[in-house]
Amino acid sequence: MNNDLLPPAMIAIYPGSFDPITLGHLDIIERGSKLFDRVVVAVLRNPGKSPLFTVEQRLRQIQTATQHLPHVEVDSFDGLTVDYANLIGAKVLLRGLRVMSDFEKELQMAHTNKTLSKEIETVFLATSTEHGFLSSSIVKEIAKFNGSINHLVPDHVAAEMYQSYQNQAPKQ
Numbered sequence: 001m002n003n004d005l006l007p008p009a010m011i012a013i014y015p016g017s018f019d020p021i022t023l024g025h026l027d028i029i030e031r032g033s034k035l036f037d038r039v040v041v042a043v044l045r046n047p048g049k050s051p052l053f054t055v056e057q058r059l060r061q062i063q064t065a066t067q068h069l070p071h072v073e074v075d076s077f078d079g080l081t082v083d084y085a086n087l088i089g090a091k092v093l094l095r096g097l098r099v100m101s102d103f104e105k106e107l108q109m110a111h112t113n114k115t116l117s118k119e120i121e122t123v124f125l126a127t128s129t130e131h132g133f134l135s136s137s138i139v140k141e142i143a144k145f146n147g148s149i150n151h152l153v154p155d156h157v158a159a160e161m162y163q164s165y166q167n168q169a170p171k172q
């Protein structure tokens with residue numbers, strides 16, 4: 001077959017803070033990886049925030065959580081998301097939608113990104129029902145007060161969170 005006839009690989013980036021990655025994020029990554037040739041999970045280096053985990057810790061956490069997914073890569077970026085997307089040849093920004101309040105923020109972000117780079121499309125995936133309430137902030141709050149988070153984040157992330165808060169993992 002003439003390779004020139006093949007469409008170019010469709011690369012999507014899944015940008016975010018991922019402080020830390022949750023099972024909701026992982027669900028979007030797994031489902032996105034079935035739709036696109038490559039999904040690059042892109043962690044924003046955001047000096048304006050004081051995160052629980054460093055970017056390097058988050059990259060490792062995501063790498064471990066996605067090692068079963070061959071078409072998924074993990075990277076970090078700073079600056080505008082569309083600039084990073086253009087740099088690596090990604091045409092799609094993948095985002096998850098949980099509730100109506102996400103929609104307003106996400107739509108504004110998608111419109112902004114469209115004005116910045118016309119060729120890049122934002123694709124939304126509806127979060128699976130069981131993860132509709134889940135966010136990194138909620139997980140941090142529960143872990144801080146030593147509640148159970150094992151149903152919310154990958155096991156290795158749960159262990160690191162309890163360690164960060166110097167808490168023992170609660171008895172199940």
Ligand code: PNS
Nearest residue numbers: 015016017018044079080081082109112
């Ligand atoms: O996980 P988050 O915090 O909801 O992710 C938000 C993120 C990182 C995707 C968004 O803040 C972002 O794209 N920041 C980079 C700066 C940028 O491109 N701003 C213009 C779009 S609003």
